[in-house]
Amino acid sequence: MPPNRRIAAALTALMAAACASEPPAQPAPDLADTQWVAEDISGQGIADGVESTLSIDANGRASGLGGCNRYFGDVTFADGTIEFGPLGSTRMACPEAAMDQEQRFFAALAASRSYRQDDLTGLLYFQDEAGDDVLRFRRMRKIEAAE
Numbered sequence: 001m002p003p004n005r006r007i008a009a010a011l012t013a014l015m016a017a018a019c020a021s022e023p024p025a026q027p028a029p030d031l032a033d034t035q036w037v038a039e040d041i042s043g044q045g046i047a048d049g050v051e052s053t054l055s056i057d058a059n060g061r062a063s064g065l066g067g068c069n070r071y072f073g074d075v076t077f078a079d080g081t082i083e084f085g086p087l088g089s090t091r092m093a094c095p096e097a098a099m100d101q102e103q104r105f106f107a108a109l110a111a112s113r114s115y116r117q118d119d120l121t122g123l124l125y126f127q128d129e130a131g132d133d134v135l136r137f138r139r140m141r142k143i144e145a146a147e
Contacts, residue, residue, distance in 0.1 A: 036137035047097040052105040067102035068094030108134040
């Protein structure tokens with residue numbers, strides 16, 4: 001094989017090896033216009049039959065069900081960071097398990113500073129300032145824009 005072809009073949013092999021060894025860039029999850037349900041709150045799981053949900057619209061508004069009460073508030077997110085503004089909620093009384101889960105859920109939202117999505121499972125994780133997972137969600141659905 002002529003020297004130029006050997007060099008070209010070697011460069012091609014090196015480029016292929018380099019590309020194969022680098023993990024592909026992972027896009028951040030598109031949080032706008034999505035709905036999620038919590039599967040775990042601060043490592044304590046969730047109560048049987050109690051749902052804590054999160055919807056985020058394109059205008060930076062968060063809403064959902066804490067476990068007992070509906071809630072709403074502002075959220076900002078970009079480049080893997082997330083921060084919730086003060087949340088307002090209804091004030092219904094519910095069974096103790098639902099109220100306890102709701103308090104843990106609201107505290108975890110308030111502590112959230114970053115997020116990541118597992119590309120294999122599709123699960124969404126929120127982390128606190130120390131980088132510890134405080135919430136794990138599974139996607140309920142993508143909200144379709146109104147026509």
